[in-house]
Amino acid sequence: MTDLWTLFLSAAFVDNMPLALFLGLCTFVALSKRPESAIGLGVAITGVMGITVPLNMLIYQGLLAPGAWSWAGLPDLDLSYLSLIAFIGVIAAVVQFLEMLLDRYFPAIHAAFGVFLPLLTVQCAILAGSLFMVERDYTFAQSTVFGLGSGAGFGVAVVMLGAIRSRLAYAELPAGLRGLGITFVLAGLMSLGFSSFAQMAASQ
């Protein structure tokens, strides 16, 4: 149990998707203009990653990994090169399914962050979650925790950036730095802060 908790914390803070691994930066920068939309994005990403990473883990182990077809008399069959297409298909299907489900049963939630859901199909952080899962050989429980942790870490980072950006109203910025430029500098400063989590993990 403690192992899973450690995994959750390290996925959320030490290996923070946008700030330490540069994943999902496009949405990170584009949708952090206001804290409210940032919260919707964070919740949506946590939900989608919590579902897709364990689902892809089952698909990979059951159908694609080397030796997965040995029960059918094909022990040498290695379909792992197909994993990219399989993962992206699963992610697209889950996103579409979640959208229909929310639209049917929870229209209020759907209205609140429905616009972000289709974007998540092409979110690199979500695909990367599944790819890391394969690279690091996670079990089912581990991949669930890893997916939820990475999503939560992304949510925390994007809400914080949104909050800081809305305070920029009081700052007198040079014209060229406004918008995108200062956002990168802010992300760099936040990334410096998050790199201290890596130090803590190393010193434990």
Next chain:
Amino acid sequence: MAGRFDFWSILTDPLVRQNPVTLQILGLCSALAVTTSLPTALTMSAALTVVMTLSAGAVSLIRRHIPDTIRLIVQIVIIASLVIVIDQLLRAYLAEISRALSVYVALITTNCLVLGRTEAFARHNPPVPAMVDAFGNGLGYSLVLTVIGAARELFGKGELMGYQVFALSDQGGWFTPLPLMLLAPSAFFLLGLLVWAIRSALPEQAEAPEHEPPPTGEPAE
């Protein structure tokens, strides 16, 4: 047809004026992650440009046959197949760099730059201009990666392409490497400064302030 498309401006516009990374905010993830050294940045640029040009051509060829409702899935499958080919090629011939790039080659699939250009341009235009546009955007992306990759490798290790440029202080030279340049934050700072530099040179790109202070009374504090 030569009159309808100005190939030169389609090709050169994305280099600086319409640069995909600094103006369109596309393809950021990979742009920052792979720039710790120049060779990885160049490999990544080449891989992305090839994938983008070919996928733009393919999408544009079948643009009249893709139903609108499933176009995203069709485009992603085309891109993913090309990425798998590139990934296997890199693994076969450039094993070391492929390890350094780890999952980021596979992530070209979800690189918003590739999908963004097929969605915005290739879907509505014949194959040749679509491929020129994709190639130009690939070059613009490569330009940013090269600048950032060169700066990080030069100041982080005192090397360029693996060759010593600055004499390091622990070997009797004058240059002390800056380890920060190899860590994540410096990539953000460099890209921010690059955006600032481009927008100072081209003031029409500057953005309006995003937030206004609350109109009533004195500012808080």
